[in-house]
Amino acid sequence: MKRTSGILTSLVFFASFASTQSQETVVQFGMTDSVVISKNIYGHFAEHLGHCIYGGIWVGERSTIPNTRGIRNDVVAALRKIRIPVVRWPGGCFADDYHWMEGIGPAASRPKLVNTTWGGVTEDNSFGTHEFMDFCEQTGAEPYICGNIRSGTVKEMSDWVQYLTSDGDNAMAKLRRSNGREKPWTVKFWAMGNETWGCGGIMPADFYASELGRYSTSLKNFEDSHLYKVASGGLPEDYNWTETIMKKWSTTDGWLQGYMSGYSLHFYAVTNWEKKGPATQFDEAGWFTTLAKTWEMDALISKHSAIMDKYDPKKRIGLVVDEWGTWYDVESGTNPSFLYQQNTMRDAVAAAINLNIFNNHADRVKMANIAQLVNVLQSLILTDGAKMVLTPTYYVFDLFKVHQNALRIPATLEAAEYAVGDKKIPAVSCSASVDEQRRVHVSLANADFSHTQKVALRFARFTPVNVSGKVLDSGRANDFNSFEHPDVVAPKAFSDFSISAGNLVVALPPASVVVLELEGKNE
Numbered sequence: 340m341k342r343t344s345g346i347l348t349s350l351v352f353f354a355s356f357a358s359t360q361s362q363e364t365v366v367q368f369g370m371t372d373s374v375v376i377s378k379n380i381y382g383h384f385a386e387h388l389g390h391c392i393y394g395g396i397w398v399g400e401r402s403t404i405p406n407t408r409g410i411r412n413d414v415v416a417a418l419r420k421i422r423i424p425v426v427r428w429p430g431g432c433f434a435d436d437y438h439w440m441e442g443i444g445p446a447a448s449r450p451k452l453v454n455t456t457w458g459g460v461t462e463d464n465s466f467g468t469h470e471f472m473d474f475c476e477q478t479g480a481e482p483y484i485c486g487n488i489r490s491g492t493v494k495e496m497s498d499w500v501q502y503l504t505s506d507g508d509n510a511m512a513k514l515r516r517s518n519g520r521e522k523p524w525t526v527k528f529w530a531m532g533n534e535t536w537g538c539g540g541i542m543p544a545d546f547y548a549s550e551l552g553r554y555s556t557s558l559k560n561f562e563d564s565h566l567y568k569v570a571s572g573g574l575p576e577d578y579n580w581t582e583t584i585m586k587k588w589s590t591t592d593g594w595l596q597g598y599m600s601g602y603s604l605h606f607y608a609v610t611n612w613e614k615k616g617p618a619t620q621f622d623e624a625g626w627f628t629t630l631a632k633t634w635e636m637d638a639l640i641s642k643h644s645a646i647m648d649k650y651d652p653k654k655r656i657g658l659v660v661d662e663w664g665t666w667y668d669v670e671s672g673t674n675p676s677f678l679y680q681q682n683t684m685r686d687a688v689a690a691a692i693n694l695n696i697f698n699n700h701a702d703r704v705k706m707a708n709i710a711q712l713v714n715v716l717q718s719l720i721l722t723d724g725a726k727m728v729l730t731p732t733y734y735v736f737d738l739f740k741v742h743q744n745a746l747r748i749p750a751t752l753e754a755a756e757y758a759v760g761d762k763k764i765p766a767v768s769c770s771a772s773v774d775e776q777r778r779v780h781v782s783l784a785n786a787d788f789s790h791t792q793k794v795a796l797r798f799a800r801f802t803p804v805n806v807s808g809k810v811l812d813s814g815r816a817n818d819f820n821s822f823e824h825p826d827v828v829a830p831k832a833f834s835d836f837s838i839s840a841g842n843l844v845v846a847l848p849p850a851s852v853v854v855l856e857l858e859g860k861n862e
């Protein structure tokens with residue numbers, strides 16, 4: 340099964356046999372091609388949903404849980420460690436019910452609302468704009484704000500931009516100052532709606548394309564800011580939506596440049612929305628189904644990119660995958676609207692496959708935001724009161740952070756096949772980059788549930804000399820970290836590789852993620 344720089348030629352197809360096999364995978368690396376893997380590919384998403392914000396990030400200043408101005412210290416420390424670059428907020432679907440002015444000023448006077456999208460719980464607005472910006476400053480992440488274009492107005496969103504980013508003598512900047520923040524913040528990333536085909540207003544593509552004009556021309560640059568405005572994409576496979584938006588909002592001579600800087604794609608690895616299946620109790624069939632669905636991200640990006648290339652050959656507009664991840668049935672005994680799920684090695688491998696796909700498409704993919712940061716869907720962190728646990732997905736972000744802002748090394752992957760029943764997928768996923776210190780990093784995932792995969796890495800004009808590695812592999816694909824047993828899945832040193840005739844041969848354990856660091860000689 341051959342794929343070149345992220346173009347998967349055949350993703351999941353019928354096989355004439357019903358068992359796994361283990362031919363060797365060969366990865367041929369080219370020369371670096373001056374494409375930078377944006378650090379924002381390692382971005383996140385935090386919505387007012389279940390216990391993502393309340394309990395997961397925000398506990399309030401009076402909490403006995405250690406916090407700084409109401410924000411959990413343990414969560415901030417964990418996120419700083421993996422260098423989270425950007426966080427999307429306040430939704431998701433919640434964004435289209437959110438009126439930012441209700442979340443500023445003295446907390447006691449903020450109105451209480453019903454979170455009608457996520458469980459009808461009371462939203463007391465105690466975590467608002469200032470608290471989110473404080474969270475970003477504490478973690479070192481850039482803010483990415485999603486505007487309300489269903490129940491909000493153009494003025495409401497443009498006032499939000501002014502409130503956050505203007506240093507002038509105007510009503511919004513004065514209001515901000517009266518709320519205790521003298522200087523404006525820098526907020527570059529703005530989403531002009533969320534899933535406008537669905538919870539964001541059930542808009543037809545051409546209607547939304549027109550709405551975009553009102554929003555994008557009204558969101559102004561204050562001081563020296565250059566807003567990066569992201570348009571909502573359609574359903575994952577709605578290529579007509581992409582065609583409609585791109586046709587209207589990009590021109591080859593670039594005069595519309597800046598009105599739409601990014602275009603969003605959402606994709607969750609779910610095969611059956613009525614019966615998603617449990618997060619931890621799965622067999623090989625359940626493992627395979629999720630990973631086969633995950634691999635579809637590659638084809639989706641290729642197809643949307645091909646349309647974008649037609650209207651934007653210079654790739655000025657970024658593809659922003661601002662919601663992605665696994666989505667299972669909620670854990671038993673939890674609120675079905677809170678989307679709380681555990682996280683196993685299946686999620687770690689799914690995360691690694693997705694991140695490798697984004698790296699390989701880094702010429703077009705400029706940001707990606709896993710859903711979601713804490714306690715919701717494929718989260719990096721789970722909390723229960725004062726307790727916190729890091730998930731296998733967290734450790735993938737920790738291992739892969741070496742790719743942030745590094746130069747992509749194009750990879751041609753001749754992958755072994757992994758078959759279950761009558762379907763097969765590539766057994767191995769891979770991407771590589773070179774950082775400022777000229778260190779090469781290769782990230783690999785073995786999607787095979789029970790077989791070791793042998794991978795030969797071949798380099799162009801580079802001979803590896805010193806190699807070290809880390810592996811995420813716990814022995815059982817269903818393993819997860821719980822509050823009682825928080826360290827079942829954690830990275831370990833990896834040394835199952837050898838150098839022979841300038842090539843590196845690696846043995847990937849079943850259901851594992853490996854990141855290698857290579858120093859060597861350039862020819």
Ligand code: AHR
Binds near residue numbers: 432
């Ligand atoms: O991430 C959960 C929800 O999934 C988001 O609110 C919405 O945008 C998507 O459908």
